[in-house]
Amino acid sequence: MNNPIRILLVDDSPYFQEAALIFLRHHKMIEAVDTAKDAEEALAKAQALKPDLILLDLNLGNRSGLDLIPLFREHLPQTRIIVLTIMFEDAYRIAAMQAGADAFVPKNSMNTDLVPTILELMKPSSNGKPPDKSPGGDQPESQKNPATQTPSSPNKLSRFETAV
Secondary structure, eight states: OOSOEEEEEEOSOHHHHHHHHHHHHTOTTEEEEEEESSHHHHHHHHHHHOOSEEEEOSBOSSSBHHHHHHHHHHHOTTSEEEEEESOOOHHHHHHHHHHTOSEEEEGGGIIIIIHHHHHHHHSOOTTSSOOOSSTTTTSOGGGOOGGGOOOSSTTSOOHHHHHO
16 A cells, blocks of 8 residues: 555534544554534535545534444445544444444544554455445455444344454
């Protein structure tokens, strides 16, 4: 990957935006191209910038990030979406993945899980084609990123949850 991964950060907290931008600046393969604080700004900036990846909070004050995922999918089908939220409960992860997110990273795991998840999602497929948009779609089961997995039943633990 020669060009940095272009990211739009969508979060209503200016404090978190600043902390996340500082964190992302430490990674040469990642470029935060802009931030958005609400749904309308996020949709407009995503359309204008066409980022490679959107980091999306679920709490945006005026609208849920869950509502935005299908809109991003419709208008920017090649853009990857990682939900980055304080809400770490399984129900939110399942809802985000069902809405079309590519991965879910709780904010309290950002330091350890965010960059590996970004790099995994943006890794070109082995056949040279654009990556499969389904979570881990181009990879054998043994190599799939646990952050992108949705349990088959809400009562069952994912591979990641079992490992923890």
